[in-house]
Amino acid sequence: MFGIAVARLDKISDKEKARYQALYCGLCKSLKSRYGQVSRLALSYDLVFLAMLYNSLYEPKEETGSFKCISHPTKQTPFALSQYSDYAADLSVALAYHKCLDDVADDNSTKAKAARLALEGSYGKALERIPEECDAIRQSMDRIRLIESDTHSSPDAAANEFGSLLGELFAHYDDIWTKTLHDFGEYLGRFIYLMDAAVDLEQDIKTGSYNPFAKLDLSPDQMRAILTNIIGEATIHFERLPLVQDANLMRSVLYSGVWLKFNQTYNNDEKSENKQS
């Protein structure tokens, strides 16, 4: 489910790309300082989006600078982080750990077990920092597992459950924006779950894994229509927030970047857009 909320890099300026990378490195730095080097396994652009959203909404003081990291030991890499990078780091570990548990339950692979082991210590710390969120993630993942094992479950059930979870995680701060953030997170969560399913459909059918689209015999265009309506609901709430800082960067994610995996899977280049209209 990671790697969906990414920016459309070929549609943003070099300054915005640099900013995006700095936020990514900022989240990485936060993960390292809070959880240690191995926790960087949990790093994802999806949680960079969350940090960027909070930064834009609240415009906190940011710590900026440059540092040498393990990926680029010979040159200084700019970073930008804030208190919201810390929350995003905590969630990164919690979500990644539960994803590992899910993978172990699914296929019991060595890779999944190794990842789980690697993140166990970090997850213990996350449990202390964000206990309610960790509990919400655990309960939600348990419910999703039950839904996915029920052959009669509605095609929306698991997506709606994941959406509820993300809504709760987005509504972390209790203020005027709580409801809008919650609603945005909820629809975004539904979209992410179903986008993941759409991209993995062929593989899941081959392996017999649960996929909400498996029984429906929908064409890629029909899946696209469904997904567009859901992300459309999400962006209605997003556009209600008074976001100025990084707004274009976030829009490059929501209106374009979230489709990259789908387009890659179903060969939807820009010529296909003309066929659609």
Place this chain on the structure above:
Amino acid sequence: MDENPYDILGVSRDASADEVKKAYRKKARENHPDLNPNDPNAEERMNKINEAYERITNPEKFAASDARKRGYGAPYSPGYNGYSNPNSQGSSHTGSAGGSGYYDPFGYGGAGGGQGGTGAGGGPGAGQNPYGWTTINFDDFFGNGWGQATGPIHPEASASDSPDMRQAILNINAGNYAAAIDILQKIPSTGRNGRWYYIFALANNGAGNTVAAHDNIRRARQFEPNNPDYMRAENQFNRRAQTYTQTGEGRGFTSFGIDPNWLCCCICLGPSLCSYMTRFCYGF
């Protein structure tokens, strides 16, 4: 609220969404009580500014209360709390009510944090319409399909409907979508025709089951491709997609296309390796 929200924020009526947002943020910073500790009126101004922003960007939230003040009565609402979030029935995120305290949009802390004044208890008498914001066209902000509320579809029972079907329709019109779904699922498959799929699609749409709603309206249309009710439902289900596409394109973004920057291992290998390879792909 007795004043024009645009005047409160200091923007013109044809201001773009970005201009409204920037003006709101500027006003909020200037008037934040924490930044004006010796000004006893800062809190009241902050409440007005927050409400002005909400009125401009979320007009349906105030449409019902404004209509009541004008003496027009509240619009029909079968369980939706605003058409943009039809599944908010039972939502626990309502914020706090109350006439004191102020919103703290920037997380500076401070007392209160309760909802600012909504204008209840004051404002114009019946028959007056001094504000006009319920008639504001928001197509410029959010594209077609936003400013015109289409409202939920209220199916009517037909003479050929079975008792179960009629009960399901009653439930849909009362906003009891889960109950409607339950009833419809018990109708055996031999009794499922285009109309069944149509009603089932409406029930799922109301319950927030987007995949099921789209799948079932598609099946209904396979039975009766030219049925106007089915076409209307399908169009309504797709209205958010239209708004989304228009808004995205208006901002210079398309949902199609492949970004060559991501074509490398980043997508294939996932975030853990991506964290090491990204800058290679970027060329940073």
